Amino acid sequence: MVTRLSEISNVIQKKGTDRLKRGFAKMCKGGVVMDVTNAEQAKIAEAAGAVSVMALEAVPADIRARGGVARMADPKKVREIIAAVTIPVMAKCRIGHIAEAQVLQALGADMVDESEVLTPADEEDHIAKTGFTVPFVCGARNLGEALRRINEGAAMIRTKGEPGTGNVVEAVRHLKVMNKEITSLKQMDDLQLKAKAEEYRVPIELVKETKRLQRLPVVNFAAGGIATPADAALMMQLGTDGLFVGSGVFKSKNPEAYAKAIVEAAMHYDDPKIIANISEGLGEPMAGIDTSKMEESQKMQTRGTN
Amino acid sequence: MKVGVIAVQGAVSEHIDALTQAMKSEGIKGKAVPVRVLEDLSDIDGLVIPGGESTTIGRLTLSSGLHGRIVELAQGGLPILGTCAGTILLASEGDRQVKDTDTKLLGLLDMQVNRNSYGRQVDSFEAGLQIAELGRAPFKGVFIRAPTIEKVWGKTEVWAKYQNKIVGAKKGNILALTFHPEITEDLRIHQFFLKQIES
Numbered sequence: 001m002v003t004r005l006s007e008i009s010n011v012i013q014k015k016g017t018d019r020l021k022r023g024f025a026k027m028c029k030g031g032v033v034m035d036v037t038n039a040e041q042a043k044i045a046e047a048a049g050a051v052s053v054m055a056l057e058a059v060p061a062d063i064r065a066r067g068g069v070a071r072m073a074d075p076k077k078v079r080e081i082i083a084a085v086t087i088p089v090m091a092k093c094r095i096g097h098i099a100e101a102q103v104l105q106a107l108g109a110d111m112v113d114e115s116e117v118l119t120p121a122d123e124e125d126h127i128a129k130t131g132f133t134v135p136f137v138c139g140a141r142n143l144g145e146a147l148r149r150i151n152e153g154a155a156m157i158r159t160k161g162e163p164g165t166g167n168v169v170e171a172v173r174h175l176k177v178m179n180k181e182i183t184s185l186k187q188m189d190d191l192q193l194k195a196k197a198e199e200y201r202v203p204i205e206l207v208k209e210t211k212r213l214q215r216l217p218v219v220n221f222a223a224g225g226i227a228t229p230a231d232a233a234l235m236m237q238l239g240t241d242g243l244f245v246g247s248g249v250f251k252s253k254n255p256e257a258y259a260k261a262i263v264e265a266a267m268h269y270d271d272p273k274i275i276a277n278i279s280e281g282l283g284e285p286m287a288g289i290d291t292s293k294m295e296e297s298q299k300m301q302t303r304g305t306n
Numbered sequence: 307m308k309v310g311v312i313a314v315q316g317a318v319s320e321h322i323d324a325l326t327q328a329m330k331s332e333g334i335k336g337k338a339v340p341v342r343v344l345e346d347l348s349d350i351d352g353l354v355i356p357g358g359e360s361t362t363i364g365r366l367t368l369s370s371g372l373h374g375r376i377v378e379l380a381q382g383g384l385p386i387l388g389t390c391a392g393t394i395l396l397a398s399e400g401d402r403q404v405k406d407t408d409t410k411l412l413g414l415l416d417m418q419v420n421r422n423s424y425g426r427q428v429d430s431f432e433a434g435l436q437i438a439e440l441g442r443a444p445f446k447g448v449f450i451r452a453p454t455i456e457k458v459w460g461k462t463e464v465w466a467k468y469q470n471k472i473v474g475a476k477k478g479n480i481l482a483l484t485f486h487p488e489i490t491e492d493l494r495i496h497q498f499f500l501k502q503i504e505s
Contacts (some may be wrong), residue, residue: 030315086403110427
């Protein structure tokens with residue numbers, strides 16, 4: 001029997017393709033990724049139904065309070081968290097810190113978050129992500145930032161919001177800005193799209209694809225300030241694909257209950273009766289910060305906008 | 307025809323899109339709808355349990371009461387397609403990971419699954435699969451933190467294999483795959499499933 005060459009090449013295994021990277025993010029859709037700082041918290045998140053956990057040294061609220069340089073978590077901690085749970089484990093590296101990303105990939109992290117929550121290592125450039133086998137998620141405040149990150153190889157985008165504040169206002173702002181900018185592409189002709197591509201500093205094909213899909217070409221989650229089940233439902237109703245909850249779970253008075261309730265809220269976001277039931281008697285959420293009174297220098301969202 | 311897709315979490319819209327396109331190509335009048343609450347299961351002709359996280363989907367189908375109803379409907383002959391996490395839940399036996407996470411399986415197929423069988427995300431892969439039921443052209447198998455089916459018994463049969471591992475199993479109208487046809491452009495598996503519903 002003659003086997004065609006195309007069939008042989010089809011049988012060869014491929015790893016680290018765009019389809020596999022973006023596909024991993026798709027499997028997280030509708031779910032909640034929770035920040036954890038140790039194995040015990042990771043187990044609580046898994047038991048509550050989190051789709052993944054994010055390993056980091058301290059939750060954003062504590063990073064904010066502590067000050068100084070925030071870096072990738074201790075590899076020992078990442079290993080312990082990976083060993084403790086069966087769900088995927090993500091981990092944060094500093095913006096532009098290629099070596100931290102390499103370490104996290106070597107440790108077996110399932111996705112790397114090139115995150116503004118940590119202190120940026122490069123103020124000019126983000127990591128060239130296409131060269132990695134591990135998929136990346138990056139933060140964005142608007143369509144230009146999102147498309148630049150996708151062009152660099154990000155397999156998933158999340159709103160930046162304002163991490164560690166327990167205040168959802170910035171996440172709402174970023175998601176609405178992005179949605180509005182995507183809608184506005186609809187009316188544009190080729191010349192206007194070309195101008196947009198130049199403004200965003202990305203290939204025009206990426207802008208055209210976004211126009212055609214009327215959404216980002218990768219999964220888009222909400223992050224930065226989500227603290228309650230109602231916050232989760234709000235972001236889902238605004239059209240996000242899923243949620244990252246940072247300080248909202250483990251800075252609340254009752255992490256187990258908050259974790260479970262936020263997971264259920266992500267599923268039943270359009271059913272206010274269910275949201276009411278699961279929100280009842282949860283106890284105190286994390287304390288919040290009024291972001292409008294914050295100094296610009298205190299904001300994490302303005303990091304890594306290039 | 308109305309096909310439900312369990313919409314707890316995971317690749318829900320991808321399955322809805324693939325089913326919609328497959329209906330169109332097969333000339334079937336119908337629609338694919340998300341299933342979140344018990345009422346959504348009341349008048350469906352087929353059901354998809356998508357890929358995602360099996361611990362999450364397992365927990366929430368249990369707490370929302372969907373779990374028990376799916377078992378009843380399957381026993382009554384409802385055709386079901388499970389992919390990846392959906393396949394884990396369809397199994398009757400799991401591995402240590404399934405037991406450790408206290409994941410309650412639907413137990414609809416006589417098979418044992420092994421979660422995250424190939425390793426972590428960096429070990430996820432694409433490979434061409436030869437599947438007898440789909441004809442000669444290989445099907446692009448997309449394996450993302452995929453499980454494998456360790457063994458099948460009783461009336462459950464091997465449906466697809468890759469490098470000596472079982473990656474697809476079938477019993478009557480229930481088909482379970484460890485890979486993700488919903489994130490390829492190939493509609494053959496969704497078309498096959500729709501034909502099962504029609505027959």
